[in-house]
Amino acid sequence: MxxxxxxxxxxxxxxxxxxxxxxxxxxxxxxxxxxxxxxxxxxxxxxxxxxxxxxxxxxxxxxxxxxxxxxxxxxxxxxxxxxxxxxxxxxxxxxxxxxxxxxxxxxxxxxxxxxxxxxxxxxxxxxxxxxxxxxxxxxxxxxxxxxxxxxxxxxxxxxxxxxxxxxxxxxxxxxxxxxxxxxxxxxxxxxxxxxxxxxxxxxxxxxxxxxxxxxxxxxxxxxxxxxxxxxxxxxxxxxxxxxxxxxxxxxxxxLNNLKHAFWPFHHDHSKTLFLRAAHAANCVDRSDFVGESGSQIASAKAARHRLDRGVWTTVRFGDMRRSLSACERLILLTNDPNELRDYSILLYHCGLYEESLQYLTKYQEHKNSSTQVLTSSDSESDMEEDAAVDKLITRLNLIQLEQGWSQPSVARKFLGNNSDPW
Known part of the structure; x- marks a missing residue:
């Protein structure tokens, strides 16, 4: 088609x-x-x-x-x-x-x-x-x-x-x-x-x-x-x-099973879904990148390349459409602010920077207003996620200052060019 x-x-x-x-x-x-x-x-x-x-x-x-x-x-x-x-x-x-x-x-x-x-x-x-x-x-x-x-x-x-x-x-x-x-x-x-x-x-x-x-x-x-x-x-x-x-x-x-199955970034299962996507977007500290295996690095680059070209050779490499739909329904169903954050990083990979920043801002507002319910954690993963969110917000603000929202830096084609079998 x-x-x-x-x-x-x-x-x-x-x-x-x-x-x-x-x-x-x-x-x-x-x-x-x-x-x-x-x-x-x-x-x-x-x-x-x-x-x-x-x-x-x-x-x-x-x-x-x-x-x-x-x-x-x-x-x-x-x-x-x-x-x-x-x-x-x-x-x-x-x-x-x-x-x-x-x-x-x-x-x-x-x-x-x-x-x-x-x-x-x-x-x-x-x-x-x-x-x-x-x-x-x-x-x-x-x-x-x-x-x-x-x-x-x-x-x-x-x-x-x-x-x-x-x-x-x-x-x-x-x-x-x-x-x-x-x-x-x-x-x-x-x-x-x-x-x-x-x-x-x-x-x-x-x-x-x-x-x-x-x-x-x-x-x-x-x-x-x-x-x-x-x-x-x-x-x-x-x-x-x-x-x-x-x-x-x-x-x-x-919905979580679908979200995990079709998440486009599968290179490091020790990381959360958000951190896998943040790694692919270079929104994390890469100082420890040398410690990762060659297969993990190659897988991360391959996921990035597939998304840029809009090509999936198999659903095991993820599907942006179905991961987005799972995120949207989870936001409808739950009040977990992490769903806003995860949806935002997918929007960023789609080149929809304004929408990505909107969801990240809402994520931070909800997280800050829920401090009496959500206890802060000092785990390494949580700190890495917070740092990645801050870096992504900074990058989105710079994109807005430099070129506005009128033109994505990279055109994403993977939403419309695919008709993959089940």
Whole structure:
């Protein structure tokens, strides 16, 4: 599909386009609520005066984002139901937010971003497939008066993991098929978050039909081997509490998996995502660069080169579009100021310096105003991140003084020139 890159657009029209970015889809721009997935009732909303840019940027590159915008609307329509109580409710008894549909809206938006298909992902069809999975369990259910809750859950897991063949993917979460619900339903291999979501949907349907007669909970594994399993909550131990997945945390986990998988800078897994991007932008102290391996240096340079040219040979090298969309949805969903910072560094790599500075400024304001909640840390990583933020702000201010916002120093083409396979 042919597209018009940002560098070929007239400067004035290019940046006037970005002045109209919407924080939420148009029909939700003023009413889409800020939904928090952290504890506490007096949480400040963040970035309500900031605007997103991804969809408008793709439109400016000649790519139709109607399906992506519709999917984002669907996502917003679901998370606005995520009240303070609902966000801390277990996924097994969640009622107000349709987690399966919300996960499919996430998949539908990203599918539209990378496939440029004229046909949207059939969300309703996959919702029906998820419901059919619960229906398929019924023939395997053999009620018995002496059947214990443990045997009941064992029969569900035998149905899910043996009869249906669902399995946990390898520890490498960079495989896209494991991170999107429609792909997991099709290929039956998924991340712990996706398997937990499917398990919870089965439990909710069985409860709706009156077949689940006890308080069941799902044990979410934090290791790299086990699959989610059910247990009788009345017989749970205190240590099990850390393995209960709430509705809000599940959505954050899904989006964080996508953000990590498609982050364009994978050269140093000992660093945070922000520091990896800051290294690629030379916004950190390079005095310790000589201590890095040749493969890390080559990988960092290769990531920089790929982004400058707008080329991905494989999704394992990252995807700016999907990492941006994950960041935008995380900002909608959480009040973590680090999401503003991470989004900002991606905007910088896109050559959108004014928008990058706007988000960095908001990040610092929110961080400074939350000192009573956020305790300062003297860790080496935190200090390195703070230094990188200061250096990036200084650089952005210099760009503004030297050339203004009217012309990026490097034209980024990777938002519109790619149509990568899943």
């Amino acid at each position: 042919s597209s018009v890159s940002s560098s070929s657009l007239p400067t004035t029209s290019f940046f006037s386009t970005f002045s109209k970015f919407q924080f939420c889809p148009p029909s939700f721009s003023s009413s889409c609520p800020r939904v928090i997935c952290h504890g506490g009732s007096n949480v400040q909303h963040v970035a309500t005066d900031l605007k997103f840019f991804l969809h408008d940027a793709l439109d400016a590159s000649g790519i139709d984002t109607a399906h992506a915008r519709e999917a984002r609307e669907g996502f917003c329509s679901q998370i606005k139901r995520l009240t303070d109580i609902e966000k801390e409710t277990s996924i097994c008894i969640n009622r107000h937010v349709d987690l399966g549909r919300t996960a499919l809206y996430i998949a539908a938006e990203d599918d539209s971003l990378v496939s440029h298909s004229s046909v949207p992902l059939p969300v309703d069809a996959f919702v029906a497939r998820l419901d059919d999975l619960s229906m398929d369990y019924c023939p395997h259910y053999t009620p018995s008066y002496d059947s214990s809750p443990e045997k009941f859950l064992e029969s569900i897991e035998r149905f899910l993991y043996v009869h249906k063949g669902f399995r946990r993917t390898s520890a490498n979460l960079l495989e896209p098929q494991a991170l999107y619900l429609h792909s997991v339903l099709t290929h039956r291999s998924g991340s712990p978050a996706m398997l937990s979501l499917i398990y919870s949907e089965i439990l909710k349907m069985l409860r709706l039909w009156g077949l689940l007669y006890f308080d069941a909970e799902i044990f979410y594994p934090h290791d790299i081997f086990n699959v989610p399993k059910g247990y009788h909550k009345l017989k749970s131990k205190e240590s099990d509490q850390a393995h209960i997945m709430t509705s809000g945390n599940l959505l954050v986990e899904i």
